[in-house]
Amino acid sequence: MNQSQRIVLIGPMGAGKTTVGRQLAKTLGMDFIDSDHEIEKRTGASIPLIFDLEGEEGFRQREMDVIDELSQRDKLVLASGGGAVLLLENRQHMHDRGTVIYLHAEIDLLLNRTRHDHNRPLLQTENPRQRFTELMTIREPLYRETAHIVINTGKQSIAHTVNKIIAALEEFQA
Numbered sequence: 815m816n817q818s819q820r821i822v823l824i825g826p827m828g829a830g831k832t833t834v835g836r837q838l839a840k841t842l843g844m845d846f847i848d849s850d851h852e853i854e855k856r857t858g859a860s861i862p863l864i865f866d867l868e869g870e871e872g873f874r875q876r877e878m879d880v881i882d883e884l885s886q887r888d889k890l891v892l893a894s895g896g897g898a899v900l901l902l903e904n905r906q907h908m909h910d911r912g913t914v915i916y917l918h919a920e921i922d923l924l925l926n927r928t929r930h931d932h933n934r935p936l937l938q939t940e941n942p943r944q945r946f947t948e949l950m951t952i953r954e955p956l957y958r959e960t961a962h963i964v965i966n967t968g969k970q971s972i973a974h975t976v977n978k979i980i981a982a983l984e985e986f987q988a
């Protein structure tokens with residue numbers, strides 16, 4: 815099975831990895847898994863509870879195990895967590911085993927999409943804008959280094975983004 819049978823979506827919280835990924839998988843007739851949902855399913859605990867009990871480090875270990883396993887599955891669209899690119903091992907596994915798509919979005923949009931969210935421990939802060947800015951300073955280069963394809967997303971529909979991805983995949987694989 816070649817790399818094109820595995821697609822991995824990366825990008826920050828609120829970029830649309832889960833919604834876009836699910837629709838992309840449906841359109842391409844592939845399976846879809848979100849790594850956070852998979853971790854929650856396996857542990858029976860929510861992401862905030864895992865952060866509470868095991869800290870970010872414990873969560874990253876679980877995330878690494880899930881990404882290692884899922885990045886070897888065939889016919890899969892995998893939506894990774896926003897911090898998955900922090901570990902070199904994850905970056906290598908995703909890049910070497912699949913076609914990696916970075917969903918890029920401006921911070922204003924990310925803030926808007928996540929403003930009522932209580933399920934993301936890193937955003938439970940007084941100043942989410944500052945948090946996003948700090949995270950993106952570190953992560954933006956990692957997203958770009960890991961991705962084969964960068965898709966700029968804005969306020970356009972999910973269907974529009976999915977079409978853009980499919981066109982970019984065709985060009986990339988040609």
Ligand code: S3P
Nearest residue numbers: 826827828850895896897934935
């Ligand atoms: C995180 C992003 C979250 C989740 C966890 C940590 C991050 O995933 O993995 O809260 O470090 O950016 P989403 O990007 O799907 O929200």
